[in-house]
Amino acid sequence: GDEGWTVADRRTTHSTTPVPDGRPVLFADDYGFHYGDVWYRARLTGATGLERVSLSYRTGADGLLMAWLDGVPLGSHQPDGAGDGKGTWTGTAAFELPEDLRAGLRRAAGSGAGEGSKGGEGDAGAVLSVLVRRTQHGQDAYREARGLTSAAFEGASPEVRWRIMGATAPDPVRGPLNNGGLYGERHGWHLPGYDDAGWERVDPAALPGGDRRQGVTWYRTTFRLDVPPEIDASVGLRLDGSPFRGTGAHRVQVFLNGWNLGTYVGGRTGAPHTFVLPNGILRTRAAANTLALAVLSGGGAPSGPGAVRLELLGGAAGGVPVKPVPSPGRRGG
Structure with a gap:
């Protein structure tokens, strides 16, 4: 209630x-x-x-x-x-x-x-x-x-x-602008360590569309990168947009390891967009990453985020070592 x-x-x-x-x-x-x-x-x-x-x-x-x-x-x-x-x-x-x-x-x-x-x-x-x-x-x-x-x-x-x-207490590490008032944000669905074992499994091929329903649909996954230590790599997250362009309001809020990286705005144009995943927030050295997407859909828009994939934006030998940025997970309770 x-x-x-x-x-x-x-x-x-x-x-x-x-x-x-x-x-x-x-x-x-x-x-x-x-x-x-x-x-x-x-x-x-x-x-x-x-x-x-x-x-x-x-x-x-x-x-x-x-x-x-x-x-x-x-x-x-x-x-x-x-x-x-x-x-x-x-x-x-x-x-x-x-x-x-x-x-x-x-x-x-x-x-x-x-x-x-x-x-x-x-x-x-x-x-x-x-x-x-x-x-x-x-x-x-x-x-x-x-x-x-x-x-x-x-x-x-x-x-x-x-x-x-609206939003609950500010994230003590990520700051007061990291979270909003979505139910999933208030309950830590965007954070590493949240127990999503009871969530429905989704075939990645079904992501582009999803059911057409008004509301907020959450997606979570983990992935692991193992970039050699002598390589400096820049990685992006590409959202190709809904294949049903112009069908209504469509927003995708992107969280990486609990950090709010911004919003993909679809609906009227559905143009693709690539989010740069900052090294430090992104674990590239044999470590797990948690990606969470909150899809807001209305007016006949699909509840899926569209096609989602990682892409290499560039790489070079050497580079400056980057320490992992603190990304605490969800606390118990």
Whole structure:
């Protein structure tokens, strides 16, 4: 459940972004979440008749919003344009509820409403879940809001109670910008030593596509390099992109030995990209490496990362010895 999430009910903000009249503050920074992805959950009481949900949000570059109602995907949205020139992109996602979801709200209200209840207000409440990325700020706009800014409902006027969850305590070695608020990040799925024995095995040939579903899908693997000590080699990780280009939002967050190396942004273009794997973080001398990929997919995009492979970017005799960078794994518990 979301009992441990932060209640989002503030009425004042430290941001320069105005708060909509009569609405709670939903800006991520006001609740201590300043980087990465943030999750919101809203419990809607009296949502019978709900037809449309509109969600306004603000992000940094390559932003993305995905929403679900009672676990049913409503869709995804990406901001258009070049932003405001200071590192902020804004968008409003408007989602029409499918008829079967509307019918489910009516049934839930009917079964939960006792005698004398008004307009289905006795129902147990629907749950709206929203994922927003990315919440980083431009250098000159560090007080601009990030995350959701407001929500509007058509067809019903539910009572709304919001909660928010983002990144946990900063990584003591890799720093506060290494992790965001994805469930897998909060539970160490990107770290060496995480026990993934219970995860489903995936044929590498199936990686390019994967199922088409809205959400976050994690992939983990280990590999070993044995570069001779007299050779200085530069290695990259190449993501060829989804073969289903232009089908919707697609992001791949790349972690090597727990270090966040950046994000592949697919979807509209699906162009290949190579991430340089820095020696030191990359173990090249007869040692194991852990690669973790978090794939965010929405709007019909595949849940696979596309074709993934290592490639040699260059090599030379000699070079400067590189000491391994500390890359602690997941602690027990």
